[in-house]
Amino acid sequence: MCSFGSPSKKSEVMAKKVTIYDIAREAGVGIGTISRVLNDHPSVTPETRKKVIDVAKRLNYQPHTYAQRLARRQSETISAVIPFFTNYFFIEVLRGVQDKISELGYDLVLYGVERPDQVEGYAARALQRGKVDGILFFSMKVPDKVLARLKETNLPIGLVDAVSPEFDSISVANAEGAYAATTHLIELGHRSVGMINAQSVSAPALERLQGYRRALERHGMPFTDELVKIGKNSRQDGFNRDAGYEAMMEFVKLGSEMPKAFFASSDIQAMGAISALTESGFRVPEDVALVGFDDIELARHMRLTTMRQPMFQMGVLAIERLVARMSNPDMEILHTTFSPTLIVRESCGALTRNQN
Amino acid sequence: MCSFGSPSKKSEVMAKKVTIYDIAREAGVGIGTISRVLNDHPSVTPETRKKVIDVAKRLNYQPHTYAQRLARRQSETISAVIPFFTNYFFIEVLRGVQDKISELGYDLVLYGVERPDQVEGYAARALQRGKVDGILFFSMKVPDKVLARLKETNLPIGLVDAVSPEFDSISVANAEGAYAATTHLIELGHRSVGMINAQSVSAPALERLQGYRRALERHGMPFTDELVKIGKNSRQDGFNRDAGYEAMMEFVKLGSEMPKAFFASSDIQAMGAISALTESGFRVPEDVALVGFDDIELARHMRLTTMRQPMFQMGVLAIERLVARMSNPDMEILHTTFSPTLIVRESCGALTRNQN
DNA sequence: GCGATTTACGGAAGGGTTTCCATCATTTTC
DNA sequence: GAAAATGATGGAAACCCTTCCGTAAATCGC
Incomplete structure (x- = not known):
């Protein structure tokens, strides 16, 4: 509010605001020329160009x-509007997104959604006129x-x-993947x-369920609702560790009725x-076999059999596609x-385990 | 702040560019008044305000x-300039950052660093005049x-x-934490x-080393270089799973000389x-005791004893501090x-294990 | 050698806001 | 009832760039 003289005059240079008008004056040319130089417009003579660039550099424009x-x-x-709660998957995709975006010289504005009701507000913000050239929605059901x-x-x-x-979309064949995972377990006996x-x-949860169900049916195994458990008291969409824990505990309660093989709809579950x-x-896997979905870094560590999604690539492609559409x-x-x-x-029990 | 999105009536006005001039004309007032209304400036009569707001809504301004x-x-x-390779820690902090930022109505522009040499370029970009009101650097040694x-x-x-x-900074007492972790192991015998x-x-790696070393010395245990291993062929700064694996393999090679307790400088390692x-x-922990650092979500899952950092909070505070400085x-x-x-x-062996 | 092109350049206009200043209408004050 | 203070308002100027248009000089064609 009250900023008169600068307290420290030693740096007279300060980060003063240099505009193209300053350069124009200093270099003795018009502002149009400055702009042309800075934007590599062809019709500028080499001498003028050099002169302008020199001044611009000197003034630290x-x-x-x-x-x-x-x-x-x-x-x-x-x-990018991303659900923070899908942690491990999205971050890999985000890496791809960010990689490509910065390669293109664009900026990435991030909106992290913690609760589904935030989506609308973020969308409105991203939609402010002129604000962004494009928007990516991640892993979420965008309200109609x-x-x-x-x-x-x-x-x-x-959509990713x-x-x-x-809208354009990049996705994974969820049903197909679930089908493959389930079939793998079935084929193991x-x-x-x-x-x-x-x-x-x-949506991915629904699709994976479908794939799972189809696998059962194709192999002559009856599908019943009791075969599927979903963690109740879980944050958000249920793609998290606690939900997986809860769901499995439900199965454990079944005692001898409990299946001895499981397909989990995400690695973290x-x-x-x-x-x-x-x-x-x-x-695991001696008593119970398990297959996940995602192939997050951790899956390797835990020796978890899983369905791999090319997450980084998906991010890169999402940006390429978006830019193409722009x-x-x-x-x-x-x-x-x-x-x-x-x-x-x-974790699925398919490998002979000779390491420990 | 104020956007008037009328839920899609088939308004005569497509996503045409409506400016305050349009509103001014339509409402029969000057542009200054429009601006004042939209920015909640006090000196506007209620009637004028209402009139302007109505027109703005109607035109979907x-x-x-x-x-x-x-x-x-x-x-x-x-x-925010963040190292993507420190995955699990930064993402939690980032959640806090994003939470606070969006609460304040700011935008978050993310620069993800994959290789240290990118820092300079990103810094330059963030520094473009007027582009951002503030910058946060995460978990990295910013070149002098x-x-x-x-x-x-x-x-x-x-700095986070x-x-x-x-510069302002938010950090964790790394040396102190390492000291506590190491002491815990020593006290377990x-x-x-x-x-x-x-x-x-x-920097955190260095500080944690110091804390570790001090703990040894305070308890009369000699420190030698052989007691510390660092994964070699690891990405980036070595705060990752592979580096931890490699380092431990080095220890295993020691055979009977191998310590039976370890402090790891991060959970992921x-x-x-x-x-x-x-x-x-x-x-683990029957043969070897282990303590980590960070308390990422996974640590709980793996029953890893660790030093907890208040990551989300750190993110929130970082923004609060930054805004205060602005x-x-x-x-x-x-x-x-x-x-x-x-x-x-x-994982440290301190608990009686009666669950399995 | 002279009109017709081409090329380099200056600067106004435009992009869409906010802010400041002047103006005019109302109130208040004595 | 006149002077002063207050309040609402209009719109120019500022923010800083890009782009377009017109001009002047240089080049070309024959």
Whole structure:
């Protein structure tokens, strides 16, 4: 409020605001020329160019980001709305996203969703006119209401780990993956395979359930609701360790009725399940076989058999796709589905275990 | 703050660019008044206010973010430079950061560092004039050269999980924590305690080493270089699972000389160490005791005794501090150090194990 | 050698806000 | 009832850039 003289005059230079007008004056040229030089426009003579660049350097010129964005009618920014609670999966995808974004010289604005009801607010914020050139929604069911508004704005939108007919999407063949995982267990000879699922508000959870169910049926094994447990008191969508623990504890209560093989809809749930099993005196894989989904870093560590998703790649592709749409809004809507691959480790009991 | 999104009536107004001039014309008032209404300036009569708000809603007005930022000389943006390779720790802190940032209505621009040499480039980008109101650097040793430039710009800067005399910082008493962890093992009767450390480019690694060493010496146990191993072929700073694995394998090679208790400088390294031990036929904690550092979610799952850092809180505080400095640049530089707390679980062997 | 192109350049206009200052209408004060 | 204070308002100026248009000089074609 009261900033008269600068307290320390030693640095007369200070980070004063140098504009193109200063450069123009100093270099004896017009502002248009400055802009042309700075933006590599061809019609500037080499001498002028050099002169301008020298002055700009001497004055330590920095363009004002927001003035540029305003004038260019471009934000050079992409925002990502991600659910923080899906931790391990999203962070890998995010790495890919960030990698590509910074390679392109864009900025990444992050909106981390802790509770589903925040989605709408974040979407509104990202939608402020001119704010971003595109938005990516991660792993979440975007409310129809929001979806409709997004559609209206005509802003490039991408869905990652989610699908909607109206927008580009990058996803994983969840049903297919679940089918493969379950089939793997069946082929190992298990005649009863349970599933640890997440809340059905999550689209991937639903799809994985379908794949699981189909695998059972194709192999002549009856599906019943009792074969699927979902952790109740769990945060959010249920893709977390506690939910896995709870679900497995439900199974344990069944006593001798308990299946001896399980497909968990995420690795992190499988981790919880392993805890529950260990605490209940079951060994994995000797007593109980388990297959997860995701192949997070930890899965390797825990020797968990799982379905691998190419997370980093998905992130990279999501950005590439989004950028493509920015430069060509009329591009046909594209849905890319990656097929997860079965990574066989020890938790399923398929390997002879000769290391310990 | 104020965006008037009418839930899609088939409004005559497509996502056309509506400006305050349009509102002014339509409402029969001047643009100054529009701005005052939208920014809750007191001197507007209730009738005028209502009239303006009605028109704004009807036209589905959205302020242009960058025009506002340009005129306000304020970016309402904070950027965070984070090392992606410190995964589990940073993500928790980031949650706190993001939580607070969005509560304040700011935007978070994320720069994820995969290789140390990227820091400089990202810093330069964040430093573009007007681009951000403040920057947070996470868990990294910022090169002196960059530090000097940051200082020059006078932009509010905060360090998280790192310390430098010239900037505010939020950190953890690493030496103290390492001391406590090591002492815990010593008090459990171990006469030889090894340490699994990260690369010494990392300040926390160095400090934890110091605490470890002091604990040994205070308890009359000689410190030798052989007691500390660092994974070699590891990504980045060595705070990762593979590095922990490698380091422990080095210890295993020692045969009967191998210590039977270890302090690992991070939980994730402890995970790797456990793998190495298991593969080599050692049980934890029966044969070998282990204490980690961080208390990532996984630690609970693995029943790892560890030093807990209040990660989420640290993130929240980092933003609060940064924002405080923005509004008062002459504020005295503040360093906050959290003391980690020992969380005793099973891996150290202190608990009777009656659950399985 | 002279009109027709081409090229380099200056600077106004535009991008969409906020803020400040002047103006005018109301109230208040004595 | 006049002077002064107060309050609401309009709009120019500022924020800092890019882009477009017009001009002047240089180059070309024949």
